[in-house]
Amino acid sequence: MKLKLSLSLAIICVVTAAQAAKKDAEARWLNEPTSFIGIKLDQGLTYQLKECPADYSVPDEVCYQRPFQGYYSLFAVPALGLHGYTAGVMTHESQIREISLSTKIDDYETVKAMFLQKYGKPQLQGTEMVKTKVGATFQNEKLFWEGEKVIILLKKYGETIDKSSVSVINKAVAMKAVRAERGKLSENASQL
Numbered sequence: 001m002k003l004k005l006s007l008s009l010a011i012i013c014v015v016t017a018a019q020a021a022k023k024d025a026e027a028r029w030l031n032e033p034t035s036f037i038g039i040k041l042d043q044g045l046t047y048q049l050k051e052c053p054a055d056y057s058v059p060d061e062v063c064y065q066r067p068f069q070g071y072y073s074l075f076a077v078p079a080l081g082l083h084g085y086t087a088g089v090m091t092h093e094s095q096i097r098e099i100s101l102s103t104k105i106d107d108y109e110t111v112k113a114m115f116l117q118k119y120g121k122p123q124l125q126g127t128e129m130v131k132t133k134v135g136a137t138f139q140n141e142k143l144f145w146e147g148e149k150v151i152i153l154l155k156k157y158g159e160t161i162d163k164s165s166v167s168v169i170n171k172a173v174a175m176k177a178v179r180a181e182r183g184k185l186s187e188n189a190s191q192l
Contacts, residue, residue: 031119032147036099036168037078037087038062041150044094045072052076064089070097080114082107092177101166108156108164112143115154115166119145122154130157 034041039048045064052063052075064072074087085103089096103111116122124144131137141156151169158165 029120029123029145029147032145032150033119033152033168034149037074037080037101039089039096039099041096041099041168041170043096045089045091045096046094049074067091082110092173092180095173095176096170097173097177098170099168102158103164103166105157105162105164111164111166112154115143115145115152119152122152130161132161136161 039045039062050059050061050063052059052065059076062074062076062078064074066072070091072089072091074089077085077087083104083106085101085107087099087101090098090100101111122143122145124142126142128140128142129137130140138157138161143152143154145152149171151167151171151174153165153167153169155165157163
């Protein structure tokens with residue numbers, strides 16, 4: 001009797017542990033990227049890519065233009081099978097804070113399918129109404145993936161209704177940047 005009880009308890013413990021491990025694996029994002037469009041998120045951009053030619057010639061490989069307030073426009077980015085897109089990198093203290101893409105709205109479903117294939121099912125998916133300056137409303141779809149180090153946000157409508165947007169965010173650097181911005185805001189507010 002004691003042997004059966006012990007064996008039953010052991011089986012219950014093993015099954016419970018297996019279920020907990022399965023739930024933990026589902027909660028963790030198993031496809032979390034360490035790079036995006038060939039750029040490693042944990043290394044400085046200027047150490048990975050060259051600056052684009054100053055003579056505006058067509059670059060042979062991905063390159064960046066001189067930054068404006070920590071934002072580097074990228075050129076000669078991989079085609080990705082899209083009808084064209086723009087890409088840029090926002091930095092903080094020379095570290096990559098965010099890589100952003102802006103694509104044509106016609107490419108949204110293709111981009112969405114690529115992200116679902118590469119990164120799996122998003123943790124959150126929802127919609128919200130967006131309104132243009134002239135009053136037209138559109139249903140905006142947002143997909144959100146979050147891992148230990150990276151957040152990805154895909155929006156059907158980005159800055160305008162003819163563009164979709166992708167943000168791949170380095171969480172640690174973004175949090176550091178937000179703290180620095182808050183500190184600067186507090187410092188500026190104290191001078192009022």
